[in-house]
Amino acid sequence: MVSIIGPLLVYLAATLAVILPGYGSAKVVSKLGQIASGIMSEDPSMFGKLLILQALPGTQGIYGLLGWFMIMNHSGMLSGNIAISTQQGLLFLLASLPVAVIGLLSAFHQGNVAEAGMALVTKHGQASGSAIVLAVMVETYAILALLATILGVLGIAV
Numbered sequence: 001m002v003s004i005i006g007p008l009l010v011y012l013a014a015t016l017a018v019i020l021p022g023y024g025s026a027k028v029v030s031k032l033g034q035i036a037s038g039i040m041s042e043d044p045s046m047f048g049k050l051l052i053l054q055a056l057p058g059t060q061g062i063y064g065l066l067g068w069f070m071i072m073n074h075s076g077m078l079s080g081n082i083a084i085s086t087q088q089g090l091l092f093l094l095a096s097l098p099v100a101v102i103g104l105l106s107a108f109h110q111g112n113v114a115e116a117g118m119a120l121v122t123k124h125g126q127a128s129g130s131a132i133v134l135a136v137m138v139e140t141y142a143i144l145a146l147l148a149t150i151l152g153v154l155g156i157a158v
Contacts, residue, residue: 007082009089013096014071017149021064021103021142028057028111035115039122049121049128053114056135060107063146067099070153081158088156095152102145110138 036050071092072078084092117131 003086004082005086006084006089007077009086010071010075010077010084010092013089013092014068014077016093016100017067017071017096017103018064020100021060021067021107024104024107025058025061025064028107028114029054032057032111032114032118035118039118043122046121046125049125049131050118052128052132053117053121053135056114056132056139057107057110059139060103060110060142063099063142064103066146067096067103067149067153070150071096074153074156074158076158084158088158091156092153095149095156098145098148098152099142100149103142106138106142106145110135110142113138 032054036046036054039046039050075081075084075088075092077084114131114135117128117135120131121128
């Protein structure tokens with residue numbers, strides 16, 4: 001008899017990988033959109049500069065989806081494999097944590113930097129490149145977390 005615990009842990013791992021960064025991205029992109037709308041009510045020409053800063057924290061949600069796909073694909077769950085041990089399920093759960101936790105937190109932190117960047121661009125329109133670079137620096141850690149999850153998933157023998 002096959003235990004259901006292993007597959008449930010894989011589903012939990014994949015769910016955390018996609019929900020936490022997705023939530024962080026959605027919340028922050030929404031907040032930044034509201035701020036950008038307020039700025040554009042005074043100066044509609046700022047749209048292009050503000051859009052980039054608004055979009056940047058949305059990438060964590062994409063990384064979470066990539067983590068979900070890697071977990072579901074490598075575990076065999078996408079092709080119907082439910083013969084996953086509890087130990088393997090726990091390993092997938094642990095492998096999901098970097099992209100899940102760092103994806104959530106970096107979305108919020110990148111949103112804070114992007115919000116400050118919007119204030120900078122409002123006062124000094126020519127500084128948009130600098131504001132974008134500052135926000136992208138936070139992105140580095142989301143990418144490293146995704147890489148850690150991918151390498152963790154690939155290291156699990158199924």
